[in-house]
Amino acid sequence: MTRSKTDPRVLRTRKLIMDSFIQLSEKKEFKDITIKDITTEAMINRATFYYHFEDIYDLLEKSLSEVLLIKLDGDDYQAKIVDEETITSLLLAITTFQQSLSNRCHRGYEDTIARIIREQLEVIFYKLLSNQHPSQEKQGLEVMAAILSWGIYGASVEWSRNSEKITPEAFIHSAIPYIISGLNGKQA
Amino acid sequence: MTRSKTDPRVLRTRKLIMDSFIQLSEKKEFKDITIKDITTEAMINRATFYYHFEDIYDLLEKSLSEVLLIKLDGDDYQAKIVDEETITSLLLAITTFQQSLSNRCHRGYEDTIARIIREQLEVIFYKLLSNQHPSQEKQGLEVMAAILSWGIYGASVEWSRNSEKITPEAFIHSAIPYIISGLNGKQA
């Protein structure tokens, strides 16, 4: 934790691993991806994987976090607030991410993946809300972040049920009012 | 030298450096490229550069060697023989390489670059000839490799004189007979 976050070797290796993971998950489903697959694809030693990640779920969590933050225009996400645009891009990000992860159905794993996705959403929403309302009390922001994350995730699940029938953008647009309304009510 | 030739870290770093060098030489001319530029572009430490290469000329030499071998279809170049096809691909490789290196004129450096290119050609020709004629005496092969390398390099210089007036392929085709004739005479 000293300055390992800026060490070029760390950045390179993490990127290699995450990219390989994303690439692999476009070819096969999550439950069939092994650590060996990832390290072979990334051309790094298996022990090095465990130097950076707890296990494959930890990798999933951090990769997802990475993807979501990138979708929020990278480092200047502090300037972002929770509005229709932000929610849309987040929802779009997780639907495409879920699509690439779960090519087929795989019960039992879905629960874990769902939890990770929702938890990451909650973390991001809390960050955004904290920047947006610095004076607000912590507990209130946490509640709102929880509600938003569950709501958005639920929306993504609902969308994937009638997948292909409607574009993500159109669905998001129709779902936004329900989410925003609660948001505005709380803010007012 | 123990097993550093298969160590993934070595392969990665060398590739990073060489790719950055090639990329930089497409933007600015050789004499303006500093070690700092390369290491910055490759996002590696400057000390690491000197771990792999003597200096920038050593890098040029090894990059060129790499390019030429790749043009000969990589590792199975042992199956290759010195024929029109091989000579064509080699000549094509060094003309494009020279073009990317010397966007502008820079006397004084050209001599060193010329020597490096020709020496690398000689090494490659000698390897090819050794595989092609295993029974032949060493000295004869060395002479032929020298003649071929000087000839090919001369052809590339001649081509660059009336650059743009004729495509490399067409020029090569017209120059091949002069080179092949000497080759066949020696073989017969």
Add this chain to the structure above:
DNA sequence: AGATATGTGTTGTATAAGCAACGAATCAAC
């Protein structure tokens, strides 16, 4: 059941890569 194989985490050790600092060389500007 037992054998074979493959994946998971972990550990000890060798080595490559990062980093900061140094004196020397090159170059620019004044």
Add this chain to the structure above:
DNA sequence: GTTGATTCGTTGCTTATACAACACATATCT
């Protein structure tokens, strides 16, 4: 010519990665 700023090539030390080996788990096959 003197100063200041880069770049060069090198060094000592720290840290990340490679590699081999390990015990354990989970399949798959006979």
